[in-house]
Amino acid sequence: xxxxxxxxxxxxxxxxxxxxxxxxxxxxxxxxxxxxxxxxxxxxxxxxxxxxxxxxxxxxxxxxxxxxxxxxxxxxxxxxxxxxxxxxxxxxxxxxxxxxxxxxxxxxxxxxxxxxxxxxxxxxxxxxxxxxxxxxxxxxxxxxxxxxxxxxxxxxxxxxxxxxxxxxxxxxxxxxxxxxxxxxxxxxxxxxxxxxxxxxxxxxxxxxxxxxxxxxxxxx
Amino acid sequence: xxxxxxxxxxxxxxxxxxxxxxxxxxxxxxxxxxxxxxxxxxxxxxxxxxxxxxxxxxxxxxxxxxxxxxxxxxxxxxxxxxxxxxxxxxxxxxxxxxxxxxxxxxxxxxxxxxxxxxxxxxxxxxxxxxxxxxxxxxxxxxxxxxxxxxxxxxxxxxxxxxxxxxxxxxxxxxxxxxxxxxxxxxxxxxxxxxxxxxxxxxxxxxxxxxxxxxxxxxxx
Numbered sequence: 524x525x526x527x528x529x530x531x532x533x534x535x536x537x538x539x540x541x542x543x544x545x546x547x548x549x550x551x552x553x554x555x556x557x558x559x560x561x562x563x564x565x566x567x568x569x570x571x572x573x574x575x576x577x578x579x580x581x582x583x584x585x586x587x588x589x590x591x592x593x594x595x596x597x598x599x600x601x602x603x604x605x606x607x608x609x610x611x612x613x614x615x616x617x618x619x620x621x622x623x624x625x626x627x628x629x630x631x632x633x634x635x636x637x638x639x640x641x642x643x644x645x646x647x648x649x650x651x652x653x654x655x656x657x658x659x660x661x662x663x664x665x666x667x668x669x670x671x672x673x674x675x676x677x678x679x680x681x682x683x684x685x686x687x688x689x690x691x692x693x694x695x696x697x698x699x700x701x702x703x704x705x706x707x708x709x710x711x712x713x714x715x716x717x718x719x720x721x722x723x724x725x726x727x728x729x730x731x732x733x734x735x736x737x738x739x740x741x742x743x
Numbered sequence: 744x745x746x747x748x749x750x751x752x753x754x755x756x757x758x759x760x761x762x763x764x765x766x767x768x769x770x771x772x773x774x775x776x777x778x779x780x781x782x783x784x785x786x787x788x789x790x791x792x793x794x795x796x797x798x799x800x801x802x803x804x805x806x807x808x809x810x811x812x813x814x815x816x817x818x819x820x821x822x823x824x825x826x827x828x829x830x831x832x833x834x835x836x837x838x839x840x841x842x843x844x845x846x847x848x849x850x851x852x853x854x855x856x857x858x859x860x861x862x863x864x865x866x867x868x869x870x871x872x873x874x875x876x877x878x879x880x881x882x883x884x885x886x887x888x889x890x891x892x893x894x895x896x897x898x899x900x901x902x903x904x905x906x907x908x909x910x911x912x913x914x915x916x917x918x919x920x921x922x923x924x925x926x927x928x929x930x931x932x933x934x935x936x937x938x939x940x941x942x943x944x945x946x947x948x949x950x951x952x953x954x955x956x957x958x959x960x961x962x963x
Contacts, residue, residue, distance in 0.1 A: 573843060573876060587835045589842060599831040611819040615807045622809060623793060656793060 528553035531567050531579040533560055534724050535732050537681035538590035539578035544677050545594050547718040549601045591621055594674060606674040617667070620660055621678035628653045629681075635697065636689050637737065654703060661705035665712060676713055682706075683714040688729045692737070748773035751787050751799040753780055754944050755952050757901030758810035759798035764897050765814050767938040769821045811841055814894060826894040837887070840880055841898035848873045849901075855917060856909050857957065874923060881925035885932060896933055902926075903934040908949045912957070 530546070530553050532539035546553050558567055558577050570579045570586035580587045580596065587596045598606045607614045631653050634646030657679065661667060667675035682698075690697050700707040714720055750766070750773050752759035766773050778787055778797050790799045790806035800807045800816065807816045818826045827834045851873050854866030877899065881887060887895035902918075910917050920927040934940055 582832070585832050587832065587839075589839055592835050592838045592842070595838065596831050596835045599834065611816050612802070612805050612807065614819065615812050615816045618812045618815065619807075619809055622812070 527581075527583050529556055529581040530554070531556045531558055531564075531570065531581070532577045533558050535729060536577055537685060540684075540722065540724070541590045541677050541680065542578045542580055542593050542597070543722050544680060544719060545597045545606060547722060548604050548606075548672065548677075549597060550603065551597070551601055591618075591625070591678060594677060598674070606668075606672075606677065608668070608673065617673060617675040617678075620657065620667070620675050623653075623656065624675075624679050628657070628679075632685070632689060632697065636692065636733075637740075650697070651702070654698065654706060658703050658706050661709050664705075666709065672713065672716060672719070676709075680713060680719065683710045683719070684723050684726070684729065686710070687726060688733055691726075691730050692733055747801075747803050749776055749801040750774070751776045751778055751784075751790065751801070752797045753778050755949060756797055757905060760904075760942065760944070761810045761897050761900065762798045762800055762813050762817070763942050764900060764939055765817045765826060767942060768824050768826075768892065768897075769817060770823065771817070771821055811838075811845070811898060814897060818894070826888075826892075826897065828888070828893065837893060837895040837898075840877065840887070840895050843873075843876065844895075844899050848877070848899075852905070852909060852917065856912065856953075857960075870917070871922070874918065874926060878923050878926050881929050884925075886929065892933065892936060892939070896929075900933060900939065903930045903939070904943050904946070904949065906930070907946060908953055911946075911950050912953055 528546070528551055530539070530542055532542070532555060534557065543555075556564075556566075558564060560577070563575060567577065567579060568575055570581060571577075571588045574588065576588075578590055578593060580593045582596075582600065587593050594606060607617055628650070631646055631650035635643055635650055638646055660675075666672050667679065686698055698706055698710070714723065748766070748771055750759070750762055752762070752775060754777065763775075776784075776786075778784060780797070783795060787797065787799060788795055790801060791808045794808065796808075798810055798813060800813045802816075802820065807813050814826060827837055848870070851866055851870035855863055855870055858866055880895075886892050887899065906918050918926055918930070934943065
């Protein structure tokens with residue numbers, strides 16, 4: 524059977540980017556369907572009736588939703604270049620920090636970008652506290668996955684494009700190289716890998732999109 | 744090697760209950776460490792420095808945190824009576840609905856219990872909308888897992904003890920048997936399984952704990 528792999532996505536989605544990276548690292552051919560989020564396609568609504576969001580991976584007609592769940596699906600379906608380690612304890616750790624990234628790190632960095640004054644300061648304190656856990660997790664490692672890119676690298680990969688965007692808009696450094704040597708080193712190392720670098724959305728286009736978003740929804 | 748399995752938990756935690764059920768269904772002997780959440784043990788803080796919460800499973804000295812991640816760990820470590828199905832698409836579906844339960848269903852039911860007036864009405868509408876997805880997911884099935892209890896049954900299992908507690912405190916029905924025949928049937932079926940029933944916390948004790956909580960934090 525010829526496999527049909529479609530990815531419903533938008534070019535700027537940090538969650539969709541996870542799936543792009545995973546498919547590229549696995550060497551899976553797929554068709555990319557670019558969604559207009561102001562006018563979502565009937566297929567997107569059909570495939571993701573609960574959240575109506577990208578990314579959605581459709582494999583031989585069956586949809587999979589939620590980016591970290593899609594990563595697990597990809598890893599279980601195509602075994603080459605495994606994303607999760609074999610050891611159950613290390614698998615649990617990768618899943619834990621990926622969830623921590625989604626539940627805590629994203630929101631604290633988003634708050635730095637969207638809040639002002641005292642609220643921004645509080646968000647900065649929170650973000651630094653959160654990022655310190657990741658700094659520690661990288662100790663003595665090249666990637667979160669060890670010697671090669673794994674599940675957690677892909678899950679945290681949005682840092683390599685969204686931190687520079689945030690820093691350009693704010694005009695100050697969010698991830699200080701002195702405070703976060705491991706994390707800064709990882710950002711360089713990770714974004715230098717061809718499959719990662721070649722699929723990063725253009726920096727300037729992202730900055731423009733974020734600026735436009737912030738101009739219309741400053742208190743979000 | 745003699746395996747050492749410890750569960751740091753509190754008797755009333757719906758998340759800890761998932762781990763108790765999973766270990767019982769797998770037939771794993773473990774030591775239960777009851778935590779006093781008003782005076783957390785140094786070991787709990789050491790094992791879960793990020794969230795400082797129960798449940799924590801400690802297996803041969805290594806901690807695993809976050810109840811759904813612990814369930815995956817248990818399923819990967821002890822293969823008997825598998826919780827997740829084999830098919831990657833069905834695994835993704837089970838993970839998706841478990842996450843939906845944690846992200847959406849818990850908060851909407853909690854809001855019915857803790858809010859009043861218009862906010863409670865809005866929470867009810869939201870809860871019904873959320874529960875309808877689960878009702879649909881159970882169509883034609885005995886359990887979420889099919890003919891036997893699986894990952895999603897355990898993840899949603901808190902419904903069988905916390906819905907009756909909520910209904911007793913509120914004095915009205917939250918899950919209407921006419922509107923939710925599948926879900927009501929599942930609650931009966933699931934709570935009738937010995938490993939599930941024998942480990943449910945006592946209903947009256949839970950009601951008392953919830954009442955005490957609500958009396959001190961009515962607007963939470």
